[in-house]
Amino acid sequence: MSRRTARALIVLAAAIVGVSACAPTPREEADVNREVRTKVSAPATVDVSEMNVPVSLQGLKVYDPEWVVMPQYAQEVYIAPRDVGHALEYVAMSTSGEALWAVERPRSCTGFLVTETSDGRPLAVLLDSHTSADKLAGITATAHDLRTGEVVWGPVEVPGTYSGPGLVFASTPRGVVSEGGQRVALDRNSGSIVAGQSVEERVLGDVHGTLITLNGSVLAARDSHVAGEKWRLDVVEQGWDPQQIRAAVDENAATHYARLTINQGPGPVIDIRDGTILHAAARDMGEDPLTGSVVVLTEDGLTSYDAEHRQLWSTSAFPDTTIQTVGGVFVYVREGETIRVHNVLTGAIAQAYLYDHPGTILVPAHLGPTGAALVFDKNGYVLLITVPPLGER
Secondary structure (H helix, E strand, O other): OOHHHHHHHHHHHHHHHOOOOOOOOHHHHHOOOOOOEOOOOOOEEOOOOOOEOOHHHOOOOEEEOOEOOOOEEEOOEEEEEEEOOOOEEEEEEEOOOOEEEEEEEOOOOOOEEEEEOOOOOEEEEEEEEEEOOOOEEEEEEEEEEOOOOOEEEEEEEEOOEEOOOOOEEEOOHHHOOOOOOOEEEEOOOOOOEEEOOOOOEEEEEEEOOEEEEEEOOEEEEEEOOOOOOOEEEEOOOOOOOHHHEEEOOOOOOOOOEEEEEEOOEOEEEEEOOOOOEEEEEEOEEEEOOOOOOEEEEOOOEEEEEOOOOOEEEEEEOOOOOEEEEEEOOEEEEEEOOEEEEEEOOOOOEOOOOOOOOOOOEOEEEEEOOOOOEEEEOOOOOEEEEOOOOHHHO
16 A cells, blocks of 8 residues: 555544544554654655745745644644554654654544643643553543653543544543533643533633633633633523534634534634624634734625724625635635635735646645645645744745
């Protein structure tokens, strides 16, 4: 089996289990090396001369880290697993193309996330599980420093597999997430459980350190490490059914906003800092880290707001329109096989690609604040476009 074929199968398996299961066999676990390595071979560079690279990313070095699921990002570092045959190897890479560290986990342990401690230390939280011949042991979570791989806390027992968004885990039969499982949230500083142990409180998500919970009809937010609420609102007064509210899991979409779903459909986009409802029925959204602007996709089209929640512009969109990513002052949207790009501040159509350049169009999946990016190649695999180190820019 080729490595490309293996990657495709891993991606398919991750999609089937919701990128969250962690149930290795005893034989699988025996081959896993859980020691953090800081000497990691650099990934292969990619020749993109015959590909159509976004104009803003042209001239930059491109790598193929062979990641098999979408990477997570914080503070100029990406991390995701690659398939090494006997295990998944989580590899952290800087936006300048340096492989920082790596550690193995069983192939079934695809759940992971990136967060930050209360003092801003970036963490990669990886799942693990130890098995015996006759049963599955408890699932654990371990937090590594995203830059160095150093263990910051853990392993700590969690009641189930990764559910998200953020440090949220669900107790479920055989490690498969279901709607009925109890959801708990962990403290990002220590790994201890900070929410979800009360039967009255339902944890919706942990959005960049802000816990969003539902108690009856009261939607509330608080910092995971500080007592007291940041804000609250009554969902019934908003016309939302409390039983049908969920939090959308898209860790790379925004830093200051959360999107909820109502009955698995459109739902509100909320500023997690103060509880402002930016839009009540969004299908998707993305925040531009450069300007603080937020682009919301609704049934009516695209609408952009500035950092003070003022509407900047709006335009119509087709029913099949989706947001690919927002960043670098652009929003990339897909309409069928077409990629359209708007300036987030003005709404003007932008020329993101060279019209006369042949080859595969590389579609951005994430645009970082320093100019680095993740893009999809023609097979749907993720490539890393890097920027020079800070002192060389």
